[in-house]
Amino acid sequence: MIQMILCGRGGQGIVFLTRLLGDIATRKGLDVISSETHGMAVRGGSINSHLKIGSFSSPLVRWGHADYLLSMDMLETGNNRQFLKEGGVVFENSPVASESGLFRVDAARIARSIGRIQLENVVLLGFSAFLGNLEVSVEDIRARLSQDPRESVRNYNIKALDAGVKVGSAMKTTGGSTG
Amino acid sequence: MSDAKNESAVLNRFLMGNEAIARGVIESGCSLATAYPGTPSSEIMESLVRWKTELKSSIYLEWSINEKVAFEVAYGGSLAGKRCAVAMKMVGLNVASDPFTSAAYLGIRGGLVIIVADDPGPHSSQTEQDSRFFSWFAKVPVFDPGSPAEALEMTIKAFDLSEKYQVPVMLRPCLRVCHARQNVTISHPRSQINIGAFEKNWTRWAATPKFRLALHGELNRKIETISSTEIFALPKLIAGDSQSSRIVITSGSVSSHVRDVVSSEAKMSGLSVYKVDLPYPANHSALQSLVDSKTETLIVEETYPVMELQIGNRTKVKGRMSGAVPRQGELDPEAVERIISGFVGLKPKDFEAPNLKVRRPSLCAGCPHRPAFFMIKKLFNGAIYAGDIGCYTLGVNLGAVDTCLCMGASIGMACGFAQAAKQGQDGELVVATIGDSTFFHAGVPALINAVHTGANFVLVLMDNNITAMTGGQPTPATALTADGSKAVPIDMERLIRGCGVEFLEAVDPYDYHALENTLKAAKSFSHEKKAGVSVVITRRPCIRSKNAAVSKTKFQVGENCDKCMTCVRDLECPAISFVKQNKNVRIDPDLCAGCGFCVEVCPSKAISVWGI
Numbered sequence: 201m202i203q204m205i206l207c208g209r210g211g212q213g214i215v216f217l218t219r220l221l222g223d224i225a226t227r228k229g230l231d232v233i234s235s236e237t238h239g240m241a242v243r244g245g246s247i248n249s250h251l252k253i254g255s256f257s258s259p260l261v262r263w264g265h266a267d268y269l270l271s272m273d274m275l276e277t278g279n280n281r282q283f284l285k286e287g288g289v290v291f292e293n294s295p296v297a298s299e300s301g302l303f304r305v306d307a308a309r310i311a312r313s314i315g316r317i318q319l320e321n322v323v324l325l326g327f328s329a330f331l332g333n334l335e336v337s338v339e340d341i342r343a344r345l346s347q348d349p350r351e352s353v354r355n356y357n358i359k360a361l362d363a364g365v366k367v368g369s370a371m372k373t374t375g376g377s378t379g
Numbered sequence: 380m381s382d383a384k385n386e387s388a389v390l391n392r393f394l395m396g397n398e399a400i401a402r403g404v405i406e407s408g409c410s411l412a413t414a415y416p417g418t419p420s421s422e423i424m425e426s427l428v429r430w431k432t433e434l435k436s437s438i439y440l441e442w443s444i445n446e447k448v449a450f451e452v453a454y455g456g457s458l459a460g461k462r463c464a465v466a467m468k469m470v471g472l473n474v475a476s477d478p479f480t481s482a483a484y485l486g487i488r489g490g491l492v493i494i495v496a497d498d499p500g501p502h503s504s505q506t507e508q509d510s511r512f513f514s515w516f517a518k519v520p521v522f523d524p525g526s527p528a529e530a531l532e533m534t535i536k537a538f539d540l541s542e543k544y545q546v547p548v549m550l551r552p553c554l555r556v557c558h559a560r561q562n563v564t565i566s567h568p569r570s571q572i573n574i575g576a577f578e579k580n581w582t583r584w585a586a587t588p589k590f591r592l593a594l595h596g597e598l599n600r601k602i603e604t605i606s607s608t609e610i611f612a613l614p615k616l617i618a619g620d621s622q623s624s625r626i627v628i629t630s631g632s633v634s635s636h637v638r639d640v641v642s643s644e645a646k647m648s649g650l651s652v653y654k655v656d657l658p659y660p661a662n663h664s665a666l667q668s669l670v671d672s673k674t675e676t677l678i679v680e681e682t683y684p685v686m687e688l689q690i691g692n693r694t695k696v697k698g699r700m701s702g703a704v705p706r707q708g709e710l711d712p713e714a715v716e717r718i719i720s721g722f723v724g725l726k727p728k729d730f731e732a733p734n735l736k737v738r739r740p741s742l743c744a745g746c747p748h749r750p751a752f753f754m755i756k757k758l759f760n761g762a763i764y765a766g767d768i769g770c771y772t773l774g775v776n777l778g779a780v781d782t783c784l785c786m787g788a789s790i791g792m793a794c795g796f797a798q799a800a801k802q803g804q805d806g807e808l809v810v811a812t813i814g815d816s817t818f819f820h821a822g823v824p825a826l827i828n829a830v831h832t833g834a835n836f837v838l839v840l841m842d843n844n845i846t847a848m849t850g851g852q853p854t855p856a857t858a859l860t861a862d863g864s865k866a867v868p869i870d871m872e873r874l875i876r877g878c879g880v881e882f883l884e885a886v887d888p889y890d891y892h893a894l895e896n897t898l899k900a901a902k903s904f905s906h907e908k909k910a911g912v913s914v915v916i917t918r919r920p921c922i923r924s925k926n927a928a929v930s931k932t933k934f935q936v937g938e939n940c941d942k943c944m945t946c947v948r949d950l951e952c953p954a955i956s957f958v959k960q961n962k963n964v965r966i967d968p969d970l971c972a973g974c975g976f977c978v979e980v981c982p983s984k985a986i987s988v989w990g991i
């Protein structure tokens with residue numbers, strides 16, 4: 201049983217991440233339900249999506265019940281804090297150093313260095329899946345991304361995933377401070 | 380992928396509610412489906428197209444010109460003996476209300492399901508009306524699904540019920556069902572059902588008022604039978620046990636929040652939860668005896684008190700009528716927790732209301748509507764700007780949209796403003812804006828009206844080639860229909876000329892000077908010469924569509940910038956911002972779409988191509 205919020209700005213690939221995680225969970229035979237944002241908000245506005253794995257009926261996470269917040273944008277972390285439960289963990293895309301309960305990765309910079317800013321969501325995903333227990337592991341994600349029929353998309357995604365994992369594992373060994 | 384080859388009858392997929400509904404339509408053996416896009420319903424037709432391809436189905440699919448026509452096409456198909464479906468959002472049902480209410484009296488032949496997506500909240504709509512009330516008003520049974528999986532099942536049940544009683548049936552999913560995703564079990568579709576060719580019977584299908592009275596009686600009997608005999612109309616226990624003295628009765632998407640809240644809070648464990656799948660016509664005597672047998676009942680439904688009002692004696696009932704449930708706004712899990720806590724006499728957990736800094740939506744960087752609005756504002760300063768519904772409602776941000784009523788209303792309202800101006804304060808400038816899809820939807824009759832009555836105003840028709848706001852569906856001007864088969868494109872200029880418009884010019888909105896000159900000419904035609912309606916088509920594909928020729932050029936702000944803020948405030952391009960830290964204006968190269976319009980907009984000529 202796990203509940204999470206994925207947030208960011210329109211165009212940052214929140215919907216892609218939600219579908220990816222939900223799709224993997226479904227293939228693993230888990231019960232999963234989520235809620236996406238569509239419509240006007242997508243025009244560059246704030247967006248979030250809710251994802252719950254386990255025997256839930258509602259697609260929405262209640263305030264104070266999320267185990268994780270995956271945030272593509274610092275400002276949006278603030279807009280979604282209320283969903284987090286006590287002791288819940290934030291994974292955030294930002295250049296700032298990590299702090300207690302808030303793990304940060306400069307996913308935008310990494311994605312740019314790989315060659316596509318659009319990959320920042322996958323970098324954050326690799327980072328979060330390595331450090332958190334999302335019910336869906338880095339290996340599950342890798343396996344799913346490897347199934348993309350388009351070779352270049354596949355390669356880019358795997359690169360981005362691994363880059364995120366790398367920052368996560370460095371953080372684990374140094375005990376918090378970012379690289 | 381291995382599961383694509385799976386031969387077993389059922390598969391598990393992670394589906395959006397709208398995809399699940401579309402799957403239900405196909406699995407029911409439906410032969411024809413129509414829709415007009417509108418959030419949160421748009422993905423139903425898009426998914427039908429995908430299922431059609433995946434299953435190699437022969438179902439006929441179309442994006443209709445508007446919801447009224449979409450309903451009539453599906454109704455015609457039903458009279459021809461086929462199962463038919465039509466999908467729209469709730470305000471679309473207002474447009475289709477005329478044939479909808481009449482079809483209930485006349486009845487149907489092949490199963491007819493009307494899918495109407497509601498938007499409590501409202502997240503991207505003008506109202507938060509409850510379509511279940513509309514179904515009650517029209518005497519059409521309505522299923523109210525609570526999740527994507529349930530939406531699929533109920534779609535199939537809706538077709539069966541429709542055919543059994545020969546009445547149209549509504550499926551009313553809310554946003555939280557339409558845009559929820561869930562692991563859903565899908566099955567192989569039934570083959571297309573055909574109950575036999577149309578049989579002429581004018582006393583029915585062309586009934587005069589005298590026969591309509593008899594048909595009304597027939598409809599009343601059907602509704603009574605459904606309410607008293609169908610199990611969907613009965614409250615069923617979904618959480619807790621039937622012995623509790625206090626109960627909650629719920630329906631639809633909010634029922635899923637109710638179930639999660641009640642089952643996760645130990646202090647609410649004494650409650651039991653009942654759900655009604657068919658909230659109209661609910662089995663009111665069963666509801667009444669359930670209520671009478673308990674000490675207290677709370678009714679939690681979205682958005683209007685539909686079940687609540689079907690309970691005759693509500694002395695032991697709490698809900699919207701008693702004030703226990705707020706009268707407006709989405710019932711999200713927090714609201715549900717507050718309501719139920721209040722009902723059982725608990726203090727709800729205190730949460731600090733978050734201080735949200737939500738980004739307001741804005742037209743995309745490079746959006747062709749932005750230059751059009753900018754120029755309208757520049758040339759028609761102080762005019763009344765009659766706006767309409769679509770992405771371009773965001774012209775509000777540029778100060779060039781003053782009104783937004785409903786689809787097509789900008790032209791009708793501009794007529795009103797123009798006629799009012801004739802009576803008094805002369806010289807009142809009026810500019811109406813409308814998108815291409817909305818123009819086809821409901822703008823054409825209003826334009827005919829404006830020309831016919833000699834109204835003087837400028838109409839800017841923003842033609843970006845698609846229905847952009849809802850995700851890029853084709854319009855009648857597109858050469859393809861929903862599933863990619865060939866369509867006859869409607870020539871917009873010929874249509875407008877046919878309406879009697881004399882001033883008509885099309886212009887590329889990226890072309891600053893051409894745009895300026897064309898709008899000036901239109902202004903002079905309508906306002907100086909008072910020669911009637913002038914129409915300016917600003918034509919360029921939506922920047923997000925595959926037809927858009929997005930430029931790779933980036934722009935930058937140079938040293939000449941005197942921080943007048945014209946580009947930030949008046950052009951409002953999301954790529955341009957004032958950076959507080961170093962007090963300069965910056966163009967974000969990740970966002971800039973290279974339209975180049977800001978170059979002309981900047982009075983100091985400070986913006987130039989990146990790298991020059």
Ligand code: SF4
Nearest residue numbers: 952971972974975977
């Ligand atoms: S060229 Fe100027 S107006 Fe066009 S997208 Fe870039 S910054 Fe915005």
Ligand code: SF4
Nearest residue numbers: 940941943944946981
């Ligand atoms: S319009 Fe030109 S001068 Fe004014 S703030 Fe923008 S870049 Fe600077």
